[in-house]
Amino acid sequence: MRAIPVDTSRVQFLATGKAVARAVYAELTDGSRRRVPDRQEMNDDGVPMWTLDVLVDDPDADRAEVVGVKVASYDEPAVEKFRPVQFVNLVAVPYVQQGTNRVAISMRADGIEVATGKAAAA
Template sequence: MKLYLDTNRTNLIFSGKVIPKAEYVELTNGERRRSGNQAHDTAPDGGKGAPLWTVDVFPDDDETMRAEALGVTVASWDEPQGKKWQPIKFVNLRANVYVDQRSGRAAVSLRADGIEGQAQPAQKAA
């Protein structure tokens, strides 16, 4: 289930941290392990799309007791950029709700189509 988030009501602050998202492979015994490669989005033709990145942010929320970092997955041919400790806006930010296979519990991951003001990964740049 995908839930689109209203980013006009919550400020997200860029931590300055961006890491390549790890690719996982399923082994013959059903276990999942990191392959050592960067994960990629799926291209419209079903092939390999843009590399995936995890952008760490903090919600700017005065009502919480503690700050908690959130990772937002973004597909981009170039490493996403932002100004450390400054607000960052995502394009089509959504929460993906799923069941964690290990624990059997509901889990949430955040995904966005891009970062406002940065090129979208429609096709690989020449």
């Protein structure tokens, strides 16, 4: 699917302090998927993938929302809770959820920067 660039100048992202390694899944012969123990997803360059949970503070929205953003980093992304986070090349990728007709959106970025401007993921 096509990746759609996200205009990050319109919303603020606040770190929740939560990051988790992206799991690897194997497709079974019956078409179902199962998590492969002790394996972490890697990007095309062999860099480990992480999901960083952030609070989306959109001034035009009625409520805040928490989203997971996939980021490649050799080390676990570590950002302080409720500290503003900026994403490098943030994109939204629409997809159809497996086993349903629902369209969902996956978010991914090339990296993150905390409020100090220091790069936190590569």
